[in-house]
Amino acid sequence: MRMVIARCEVTYSGRLDAYLPPATRLLVVKADGSVLVHSDGGSYKPLNWMSPPCTTTVEAPAETDPEGTQEVWRVRARKGEDELRVVVHEVLHDHSVDLGVDPGLVKDGVEAHLQVLLAAHTDTFGEGMRLVRREHMTPIGPVDLLLRDQAGAHVAVEVKRRGEIDGVEQLTRYLELMNRDPMLAPVRGIFAAQEIKPQARVLATDRGIECVVVDYVGLSGRDDPTARLF
Incomplete structure (x- = not known):
C-alpha cells in the first residue's frame, strides 16, 4: 500500500x-x-x-x-x-508498506451461522442451485459460498448480516479474480444479507451482482442439524 x-x-x-x-x-x-x-x-x-x-x-x-x-x-x-x-x-x-495477504474478515456468530444455513439451503438463491464448497479460497481471501446453478455455471455468494457498500466491493474483487480462472469462469455474484442498504443495492446492481435478502429467523426454523454432516 x-x-x-x-x-x-x-x-x-x-x-x-x-x-x-x-x-x-x-x-x-x-x-x-x-x-x-x-x-x-x-x-x-x-x-x-x-x-x-x-x-x-x-x-x-x-x-x-x-x-x-x-x-x-x-x-x-x-x-x-x-x-x-x-x-x-x-x-x-x-x-x-507491504501489508501482506489479509486473512479476511472473521465472522460474528450470527453471520457464521447464516453462512452454514445458506450452505444447507441453497434453494434460497434459486431452484437447482447446489453447493460446491464453503469458504472457497481466492488469492485475497475466501468467498463464503461457491455454488453451481441449473446450467452448471459457477455462482459466488458473499454473506453478510448487514449488507453495505464494503461488502459489495469485497465481492467485486473476488469475482474479478475468479473470472480469470478458466476452470471457474464465467462466475456471477450474489450478495446475501439480512438487510441490504439502498446504496449497496444500487452499487451491486450496477456491477451485475444479484442481491438476496435472507430471513435468518425463518431459515433457522428450517435447519435440521441431524441432516447435516458439519
Whole structure:
C-alpha cells in the first residue's frame, strides 16, 4: 500500500463528473490497483475513488504549467470511459508498506451461522442451485459460498448480516479474480444479507451482482442439524 499526503486537485469523469479543488489530501494506492482520495474527515468514506480493475499512469506536467504541478496521475477503468485525474501540486509525505495477504474478515456468530444455513439451503438463491464448497479460497481471501446453478455455471455468494457498500466491493474483487480462472469462469455474484442498504443495492446492481435478502429467523426454523454432516 502506498500513502501519499499531497496538495492536489482531483477530477472524475465518466458516468458522472466531479471536481475537488486544490487542497491537502491523503491519496491511498492499494495493491489491487484501487486509488482512494481522503480528506481529514468523513469517517472511512473517501471523497472519490477508482475501484479495480483499473490502471494508473503518472505523467509529467506540461512545460507551460503555471501552477507548479509536480505530476499528474491518470487512473482509468479497464472497462468503460471512467477516469480519475489527480493533479499533484506538492507532496508532503510519501510512504509505501507491504501489508501482506489479509486473512479476511472473521465472522460474528450470527453471520457464521447464516453462512452454514445458506450452505444447507441453497434453494434460497434459486431452484437447482447446489453447493460446491464453503469458504472457497481466492488469492485475497475466501468467498463464503461457491455454488453451481441449473446450467452448471459457477455462482459466488458473499454473506453478510448487514449488507453495505464494503461488502459489495469485497465481492467485486473476488469475482474479478475468479473470472480469470478458466476452470471457474464465467462466475456471477450474489450478495446475501439480512438487510441490504439502498446504496449497496444500487452499487451491486450496477456491477451485475444479484442481491438476496435472507430471513435468518425463518431459515433457522428450517435447519435440521441431524441432516447435516458439519
